[in-house]
Amino acid sequence: AQTVTQSQPEMSVQEAETVTLSCTYDTSESDYYLFWYKQPPSRQMILVIRQEAYKQQNATENRFSVNFQKAAKSFSLKISDSQLGDAAMYFCAYKPGGGADGLTFGKGTHLIIQP
């Protein structure tokens, strides 16, 4: 079974600084996809960024980028120029390719932005 581990229950960063959230996963699959979702206090799940495992290039979406290390099974999220609106729970998620499998989520990291 696949597992996703987020080892940082909480992280704090000053506004405008950069923060990196860690995620590791375990799988025997070669075809899979990785996601970061943001959950603000409203509890809505919002996609931040996704990465296809077959792509070597790290995904980037504006201030959000990932460091995908396939051999190490590591998928960290970097948030640059942190803003107050970035404060939320961040969940790393895994999905095997080729089927209607559900996402496997990590336990989440609570990100606090200090003004």
Added chain:
Amino acid sequence: EPEVTQTPSHQVTQMGQEVILRCVPISNHLYFYWYRQILGQKVEFLVSFYNNEISEKSEIFDDQFSVERPDGSNFTLKIRSTKLEDSAMYFCASSPEGGGPDTQYFGPGTRLTVL
């Protein structure tokens, strides 16, 4: 931008009662999912649904749960006889396709409280 909608936003029920949670997936999506999140815990996959049948389900999705697509737009989750431990946030999600990198788009969730 199209979005997944869920009703009601909050449902309170007595233990042993049946509840039906409703979702309207994004109109051109083909795969539908239910997840739950017990307060303070990670999001857990319940079931995926495609072509009017269940594609995958987790161990959580036992005989107390059922899903249905009663018409061309709604997707429902029924809990036959609710227990206290069913209290959670229930998220519906949809994706254009199940396999591949297609992102699952989440609804705002229904908070279920079982008394």
